[in-house]
Amino acid sequence: MEIKDLIQRFSDTDEHKMKAIFSTLFIAGNRLQTLFDEEIPEITLKQFMLLTMVRQSNTELTLTHAGRLLGCSRQNIKKLASTLERKGYVKIGQSTSDSRAASIKATEQLHRYFQDTFAAYETQLHTLFSVYDAKELNQFFSLIMKLYEGIDQMETKDPK
Missing domain, CATH: 1.10.287 (Helix Hairpins)
Structure with a gap:
């Protein structure tokens, strides 16, 4: 089957x-x-997604905020970030806005990684989505955003 x-x-x-x-x-x-x-054996997909969030963040990214963005716990983010810090991609340090929080900062190695390696990911993305025409891609995007609305409803649902 x-x-x-x-x-x-x-x-x-x-x-x-x-x-x-x-x-x-x-x-x-x-x-x-x-x-x-x-x-891409160098990093896992979960590590890549965290690196993407760090790279795209316009503000300081705390472990807790990264966990909310990626849909996992602060502890899981800490584990991913610690591995990435050992590899030289990020630095974990005290948040400048909240002394109780830890934040993740990009390193120069992270920026080089995206400059040197990201083309391979983009090729894979194009292959993955090549089965869609522009209209279908827009529909799919819209439907995925609605899926997130449903997930948000489940997360904020008042248990009774």
Whole structure:
């Protein structure tokens, strides 16, 4: 049995479609992580995502804030950041705005990494999304943003 066959079997009702979409998101995430980790052995996909957040942040990025952005705990971010600090990509230090918080700062090695290596990731992204035309890509983007709205609703739901 192939995953496409299994998903197709779940296309008959809205309830089944929701289950198929949820399963597909989980499976796709695992497959993308495996592909990425095999392609670029220097860092993991999770480490790459943290580096991207550090690089793109216009303000000081604390461990807690990075955890919220990436959907994981402060402790997981600390572990990822510590590994990246040992590799020379980031520095972990005290936040300038809150002495109780730790922040992650980019190093010159991080900037060089994106200058030298990011083209390989962009090629992979183009390959991944080459199956979509411009209209489909816009629709997909819009739908993913709605998915985040649903996740936000689940996270802020008042348990009763």
